[in-house]
Amino acid sequence: MDWKSLLLMRYELGLLAIVLLLIIFEIFSSKKQKENLISFAIILFAIHTLIGFLPLDKGELFGGMFNTNALLHFFKGTLNVGVLILLLQSADWLKDTIVQQKKSTEFIMLLFSSLLGMYFMISSGDFLMFYIGLELATLPVAALVAYETSKRISAEAGVKFILSSALASGTAIFGISLLYATTGSIYFDVIADVLTISNLSVLGFIFFFMGLAFKISLVPFHFWTADVYQGAPISVASYLSVISKGAAVMILMIILFTVMKPLFPIWTKIIYIVAIATMFIGNLFALRQQNMKRFLAFSSVAQAGFILLGFLSYDQLGTATIVFFVAVYIFSNLGAFGVVQAISTASNKENIDDYEGLYRTNPKLSLLMMLALFSLAGIPPLAGFFGKFFLYAAAASKGYYVMVFIAVVNATISLYYYLIVVRAMFLRKNPNAIPYFKSRPYMRLGLIIAAVGILMAGLYSPLYNYIFSISSSF
Amino acid sequence: MDILSLFVIVPVLTVLVLVITKNLKQARLVSLVGMTVQFIMSINLIFAYLKERAISTDIMVFTRDVVWYETFNIHYNIGVDAISVVMIALTSTVVLAGIFISWKIADLPKEFFISLLVLSSGVFGFFISLDLFTMFLFFEIAVIPMYLLIGIWGSGPKENSAMKLTLMLMAASAVLSVGIFGVYFNSDADGGALTFNILEIAQVNIPLAAQNLFFPFLFIGFAVLGALFPFHTWSPSGHASAPTAVSMLHAGVLMKLGGYGVFRVAMYLLPLGALNWSNFFLVLATIGVIYGAFGAIMQKDLKYINAYASVSHLGLVLFALLMINKTAWNGAIIQSLSHGLLTALFFALIGMVYGRTHTREISKLGGLMKVLPFIGAVYVITGLAYLGLPGFSGFVAEMNIFVGAFQHPDMFRRILTVIVVSSIVVTAVYILRMLGKIMMGPINNDEFKNLTKATWYEKTGLILLMIPVVAIGVMPFWLSEMLKESIQPFLERLL
Numbered sequence A: 001m002d003w004k005s006l007l008l009m010r011y012e013l014g015l016l017a018i019v020l021l022l023i024i025f026e027i028f029s030s031k032k033q034k035e036n037l038i039s040f041a042i043i044l045f046a047i048h049t050l051i052g053f054l055p056l057d058k059g060e061l062f063g064g065m066f067n068t069n070a071l072l073h074f075f076k077g078t079l080n081v082g083v084l085i086l087l088l089q090s091a092d093w094l095k096d097t098i099v100q101q102k103k104s105t106e107f108i109m110l111l112f113s114s115l116l117g118m119y120f121m122i123s124s125g126d127f128l129m130f131y132i133g134l135e136l137a138t139l140p141v142a143a144l145v146a147y148e149t150s151k152r153i154s155a156e157a158g159v160k161f162i163l164s165s166a167l168a169s170g171t172a173i174f175g176i177s178l179l180y181a182t183t184g185s186i187y188f189d190v191i192a193d194v195l196t197i198s199n200l201s202v203l204g205f206i207f208f209f210m211g212l213a214f215k216i217s218l219v220p221f222h223f224w225t226a227d228v229y230q231g232a233p234i235s236v237a238s239y240l241s242v243i244s245k246g247a248a249v250m251i252l253m254i255i256l257f258t259v260m261k262p263l264f265p266i267w268t269k270i271i272y273i274v275a276i277a278t279m280f281i282g283n284l285f286a287l288r289q290q291n292m293k294r295f296l297a298f299s300s301v302a303q304a305g306f307i308l309l310g311f312l313s314y315d316q317l318g319t320a321t322i323v324f325f326v327a328v329y330i331f332s333n334l335g336a337f338g339v340v341q342a343i344s345t346a347s348n349k350e351n352i353d354d355y356e357g358l359y360r361t362n363p364k365l366s367l368l369m370m371l372a373l374f375s376l377a378g379i380p381p382l383a384g385f386f387g388k389f390f391l392y393a394a395a396a397s398k399g400y401y402v403m404v405f406i407a408v409v410n411a412t413i414s415l416y417y418y419l420i421v422v423r424a425m426f427l428r429k430n431p432n433a434i435p436y437f438k439s440r441p442y443m444r445l446g447l448i449i450a451a452v453g454i455l456m457a458g459l460y461s462p463l464y465n466y467i468f469s470i471s472s473s474f
Numbered sequence B: 001m002d003i004l005s006l007f008v009i010v011p012v013l014t015v016l017v018l019v020i021t022k023n024l025k026q027a028r029l030v031s032l033v034g035m036t037v038q039f040i041m042s043i044n045l046i047f048a049y050l051k052e053r054a055i056s057t058d059i060m061v062f063t064r065d066v067v068w069y070e071t072f073n074i075h076y077n078i079g080v081d082a083i084s085v086v087m088i089a090l091t092s093t094v095v096l097a098g099i100f101i102s103w104k105i106a107d108l109p110k111e112f113f114i115s116l117l118v119l120s121s122g123v124f125g126f127f128i129s130l131d132l133f134t135m136f137l138f139f140e141i142a143v144i145p146m147y148l149l150i151g152i153w154g155s156g157p158k159e160n161s162a163m164k165l166t167l168m169l170m171a172a173s174a175v176l177s178v179g180i181f182g183v184y185f186n187s188d189a190d191g192g193a194l195t196f197n198i199l200e201i202a203q204v205n206i207p208l209a210a211q212n213l214f215f216p217f218l219f220i221g222f223a224v225l226g227a228l229f230p231f232h233t234w235s236p237s238g239h240a241s242a243p244t245a246v247s248m249l250h251a252g253v254l255m256k257l258g259g260y261g262v263f264r265v266a267m268y269l270l271p272l273g274a275l276n277w278s279n280f281f282l283v284l285a286t287i288g289v290i291y292g293a294f295g296a297i298m299q300k301d302l303k304y305i306n307a308y309a310s311v312s313h314l315g316l317v318l319f320a321l322l323m324i325n326k327t328a329w330n331g332a333i334i335q336s337l338s339h340g341l342l343t344a345l346f347f348a349l350i351g352m353v354y355g356r357t358h359t360r361e362i363s364k365l366g367g368l369m370k371v372l373p374f375i376g377a378v379y380v381i382t383g384l385a386y387l388g389l390p391g392f393s394g395f396v397a398e399m400n401i402f403v404g405a406f407q408h409p410d411m412f413r414r415i416l417t418v419i420v421v422s423s424i425v426v427t428a429v430y431i432l433r434m435l436g437k438i439m440m441g442p443i444n445n446d447e448f449k450n451l452t453k454a455t456w457y458e459k460t461g462l463i464l465l466m467i468p469v470v471a472i473g474v475m476p477f478w479l480s481e482m483l484k485e486s487i488q489p490f491l492e493r494l495l
Helices: A003-028 A033-052 A070-098 A104-123 A127-145 A152-183 A188-194 A199-216 A223-231 A234-259 A261-286 A292-311 A316-347 A363-377 A383-397 A401-427 A441-459 A462-473 B006-019 B024-055 B082-101 B109-128 B132-143 B145-153 B158-184 B208-223 B234-241 B244-254 B256-269 B271-298 B302-323 B326-357 B373-386 B393-406 B411-438 B446-450 B456-474 B476-494
Strands: A059-061 A066-068 B061-069 B074-080
Touching (some): A003 A066, A033 A070, A033 A104, A066 A104, A070 A234, A070 A316, A070 A441, A104 A127, A127 A152, A152 A223, A223 A234, A234 A316, A261 A401, A316 A363, A316 A383, A316 A441, A363 A383, A363 A401, A363 A441, A383 A401, A383 A441, B006 B024, B024 B109, B024 B476, B074 B082, B074 B132, B082 B326, B082 B476, B109 B132, B109 B244, B132 B145, B145 B158, B244 B256, B256 B271, B256 B302, B256 B326, B271 B411, B302 B326, B302 B411, B326 B456, B373 B393, B393 B411, B393 B456
Antiparallel strands (some): A059 A066
């Protein structure tokens, strides 16, 4: 192995370097300089994101433990964009509340460590690397969830998250051990060759799937979602619902489409049932929510159900549509969470009732919120429409018309609760509406990037075409 | 730039300019300019089409085909035939009239015109699309602004009506999307590539089982928008709550998307399915016609009367389409046009009456002809045209439909036709009763004596809609001649 091949880990090494730089900065900076640390971190990460889009070779390292290809590369870039938006959106909150508690560096470091774990997780070539990545991705988030230590609800959410994550990881590794028992290997390519349908391997798959289903918050493993989202700081909740979920979907897809390919008659059935349950439960629970964070939590549960439609077409089309949908979903959900964040930072209000009459006081924020929600609901010409349409197409291409029908029914149900928020913002008049406020530059930039993504990702077809062309790489 | 894409681009540009306007005066001026351009373009399109038709034998003219999503073979594919040309002309007329009628919109004027124009860009896009994907996309773009339009500027139980309307129409589009996938994934039945292109799919022999399975999805998906019984319930409450211009646009144009879609997509692409299902849907359409007519008799609110009348008259369009012959189809298209204009007139007039008297209840109105001569006269003319008086468009449309429907030799269809024809009588009852009560007779409220006369912008809007009503009524052959060639290729698929 020559040193040059380490460049394949450019993302990981770059992010590690940023984390180390931040530590050094934290140690040697004066109290006053720490104010600038957030800007420093954002600039470093922006550079990291930009570098990430340079082309990278395909290859593997450490005897196949770590591999990378164009699709993974693209996906990491997408996650980076998401995290960048998220950082921009939470910069003000960090400055206002966390800097005083002298914990802002740790916040960013934990966030980046978790992202590093996701890089490793989706690049893994064997179950060991996968598990390490999974844990590295999860544990820092548990600390982040409980970050607002002054709030009891945040600590409670942290405990809930760490307990359910531990359970999920345990289940996953039990499944992995069963798979190891049937195949004698933990390497993805070896397992893919020797795996056959047997009771043990199916059991192994089910346990493994349960573990990841926790992370994606699929029904019936979604119970932690709403409570944790509500208790966590908004930026952490949006990190969980967007980045964490996206990465987990990606690795689940890679493993199902490559390693578990021999088991596809089994897992398509499981995915089918779980998808229906997830869509219905997520949607029906979202209908009655009052708190915006809980509302978006259930909406993101339902969205996960839609993503599963792409799994039913276990081929290039399915891969491309899933990756595309995740990218679109990142923009849409970050748009929605960004507005919630902005309003919460300005006025400390998080309920749907508080949003009544918002359009008349804050038209731009309301408009972005409406675009984001319509994109989540799949209304053209916003990106979400294309994402959903392609997912349906992926499922229909394998003849799952009933599934598509159920999904479109659910899309209609979901439209109802998205319209409830739109109704509060646009239709209602409220003398006590949240007064006009001006978002600060970072927040504004974060919202604008999300808005551009929502508007353009679908209409600009080369994005999808590019994803499709690189999806053949596994 | 081709002349068809402009029909989408002009409204979008107008919306972009509207974003920077500051008050009602600027907003309405910008929309008026934009839509006048659109209107002139649509008139120009009719003549350009006639010129092009003389030298071209293609089904569609002015076509343009740009690849959009290669993977799915999605194209931005546009083109028009006579039917889309007249529909575009109808749309631009109603939108322009709608802007005149909304001259004094008070609350959030900029947003009102933006939503209205977004809606109309969806409608225009729908009529020029030859690709199922873009058609579906424009279909949804046309539906969703209704939520804001009714919810913000509406009256009465507007929030519920808006929600009901939006959800029902989006559910319909959901059903439609399943049908579209069914067609798309069967479009390679003859060994070709999968395609969304309507003209290409029409060359493919889609297997009978798939046709029977997916026809109802496509049909219901579109026909909900055309107020097919029993999926019409969104329509009365939605129309009653909507502001005037929106009712006009919605009943006048948006509901025509239903019939147009059934004709252009459902029946054209799945002809065998259409033949197998036609009896079933004929019964539903017949029920719709009769039910709508009797529903209108029972109403006390002017807008509800018109909304139920729309259910009845649009049921007639679906009924005629399902009869599958040239005369009936000719009638169906003319009925779409005629109903679009007349119902827009009705809603505009109701809006004017309501804006002055602040009531829409028939029992509280009376003798308005004496104080509002212009509005009253137009109201009477519209009513008479609506019930099918010769000399106006309604007569031509209904005549064609009934003659066409009766041409069928089989007894089942004859019986249905007889039932449907009887709806004319019911129509006459509710129209004449309404006219007699609110326009004639004594003025039953002293406040009505000082009502303001029709203003110039109201008159312009009304006259704009009235001209084509009379033109179609007096010179139907000109229109039929134009439609004839475009109906033929579609009819051949089904015979």
